[in-house]
Structure formats: C-alpha cells, structure tokens
Amino acid sequence: MMSPTAPGCDIRDLYIIHRVLRTAFSRAPGLVAAAGDDPARHELLDAHIKxxxxxxxxxxxxxxxxxxxxxxxxxxxxxxxxxxMRAQHADIGRRLTDVKNAHARWKADRSGANAELAAALEAVDTVLAAHLGDEEAFVAEHAPALLTQTEWDEMRDHGIAGIPKNRLLIQLGYMLRAFESEEERAEFWRAIPLPARAMYRLFGERQLTRELTALYGPDDAAGRSADA
Structure with a gap:
C-alpha cells in the first residue's frame, strides 16, 4: 500500500482517464458526420460534445x-x-476552442456545418493521441518516485469536483468500461465506497446503458458491468 505522505504514488488511474478520453474523441467525429436531421439526436450530441x-x-x-x-x-x-507537456496542453486548448466555435455554428446550421465540426473534433483526436502517449511515458518515469499519493490524488479530486452530480454515476460507468484487466477493474470497484456502489447498481448502470445505446447503438451497451 502506498503511503499518503512518502514519495511513491500509484498512477494507474491516469491510464483509465486517458482511455476514456481516447475512446470519446476517436468516435466523436463519426457521430457528428452521421448525425442526420433528427432534433433529438442533435440534442444528445450537443450534450456529449460539451x-x-x-x-x-x-x-x-x-x-x-x-x-x-x-x-x-x-x-x-x-x-x-x-x-x-504545457505546450501540448496549450495546443490542444486552442483546438478545443476551434471545436467550441464549430459546435456553435453547427447548432445554428445543422445541415451545413457538421463537416466543419467533425473535422475540428478529428483534429483534437489526432493531437490528443500523440500527447497522451508522450504524457504517459513521462509521468510513469518520474511521478511515482517524486510525488506522494496525497499529491497525486489532488489531480483526481480536482477532476471529480468538476463533474456535475447527475453525471457522477455515468462517469463511473465509463471508467469501469475502460479497464483492460478484469482484475484491476475488480480492485477499482472494491475501493469505491459501498453507498456509491449501491447507487451505481440501482441507477447508474441502467443510465449508462441507455446513454451508450442512444449514442452508439445497442452493441455498445453490452460493455463491462460492475462486479457483484
């Protein structure tokens, strides 16, 4: 077990967050390109892109x-x-601004601006894929020897604090799906407080299934669920 106050931290959660982001941005351009003219579909994609x-x-x-x-x-x-790393973040930030601007134009002209938005999302995906690989290699080499677990967890806590409360259970579901190892996924699940696990079982899992089906189709709803 890592000490919260001595150098040495477990950075595995970084890989999970990165997998969630990689998946979302790799698929987003195709979702926009195939959006069609259904207003309900547009509303769903607006929320997803945001x-x-x-x-x-x-x-x-x-x-x-x-x-x-x-x-x-x-x-x-x-x-x-x-x-x-800072320069790559700044570059991606500029490209996210491009996405925001293209998204606003798409909302104003659903039939004429979806190609622009899809291209802006694809540009983010391209640079993000390279950046995340660079970052993982750099952080893995240095952070475990230099940062305490408490310091590392500050980044996690910052991320959680910014998630709307009504999205916390669904975001938990996306993370559960991102584990490549069933053993690590089960370990992650056991570390979640029991009330949160119960809430996910009761509500979050079904909410996630509905969302995945709406976004990607029924095949994508059959992802990894939590362990009993």
Missing part, C-alpha cells in the same frame, strides 16, 4: 495545477519535458 470537451479541459487543468511544477522542482532534468 461534456467530453469540458472533461478534457478539466483533466489538463488539473495536471497543470498539480503535476508539472512539482516534477520540475524536484527533478530539474524534467523541466524540458514539463515545458513540452
């Missing part, structure tokens, strides 16, 4: 607040990579 872009911005803001200065201060050799 959520994933805000989630990415919030994740990067949390890293900017809690990670980079500490790594550079405690291991000066990290400074160059820290600047690279």
């Amino acid at each position: 959520e994933i872009t805000e989630a990415l911005h919030r994740h990067h803001h949390g890293e900017d607040l809690t990670l980079w200065d500490r790594l550079a201060e405690r291991r000066p050799a990290c400074a160059l990579h820290v600047e690279q």
Whole structure:
C-alpha cells in the first residue's frame, strides 16, 4: 500500500482517464458526420460534445495545477519535458476552442456545418493521441518516485469536483468500461465506497446503458458491468 505522505504514488488511474478520453474523441467525429436531421439526436450530441470537451479541459487543468511544477522542482532534468507537456496542453486548448466555435455554428446550421465540426473534433483526436502517449511515458518515469499519493490524488479530486452530480454515476460507468484487466477493474470497484456502489447498481448502470445505446447503438451497451 502506498503511503499518503512518502514519495511513491500509484498512477494507474491516469491510464483509465486517458482511455476514456481516447475512446470519446476517436468516435466523436463519426457521430457528428452521421448525425442526420433528427432534433433529438442533435440534442444528445450537443450534450456529449460539451461534456467530453469540458472533461478534457478539466483533466489538463488539473495536471497543470498539480503535476508539472512539482516534477520540475524536484527533478530539474524534467523541466524540458514539463515545458513540452504545457505546450501540448496549450495546443490542444486552442483546438478545443476551434471545436467550441464549430459546435456553435453547427447548432445554428445543422445541415451545413457538421463537416466543419467533425473535422475540428478529428483534429483534437489526432493531437490528443500523440500527447497522451508522450504524457504517459513521462509521468510513469518520474511521478511515482517524486510525488506522494496525497499529491497525486489532488489531480483526481480536482477532476471529480468538476463533474456535475447527475453525471457522477455515468462517469463511473465509463471508467469501469475502460479497464483492460478484469482484475484491476475488480480492485477499482472494491475501493469505491459501498453507498456509491449501491447507487451505481440501482441507477447508474441502467443510465449508462441507455446513454451508450442512444449514442452508439445497442452493441455498445453490452460493455463491462460492475462486479457483484
């Protein structure tokens, strides 16, 4: 078990968040391109695009607040990579602004601006894929030796604090689906407080299934569920 106050932290949650983001942004351009002319579908995609872009911005803001200065201060050799991470975040931030602007135009002209929005989302996906790989390699090399578990968890807590309460259970479901190892997924599930597990079983799992079916079709609803 990691000490909360001594250097040494478990960074596995970073990979889970990254998988959720990779999946969302890799699929978003196709969703927009095939949106059709159904107003209910448009409303669903509006909410989805807003959520994933805000989630990415919030994740990067949390890293900017809690990670980079500490790594550079405690291991000066990290400074160059820290600047690279900050520059990549800034580039992705500009591209997210492009998405926001294209999304506003698409909402005003559903038939004429969906190609622009799909292209803006694809541009984010392209640079995000490269960035997340760079970041994972850099953080894995340095953070476990330099940060305490309490410090690392500040980034997680920042991310959770920004999620609307009515989306917490659904976001938990997306994370459960992102685990590649059933053993790690079960370990993650056991660490969740019992009341939250009960709420997810009662409400969140069904909400997630409905959302996945609406977004991607029924095949995507058959993802990983929580362990009993």
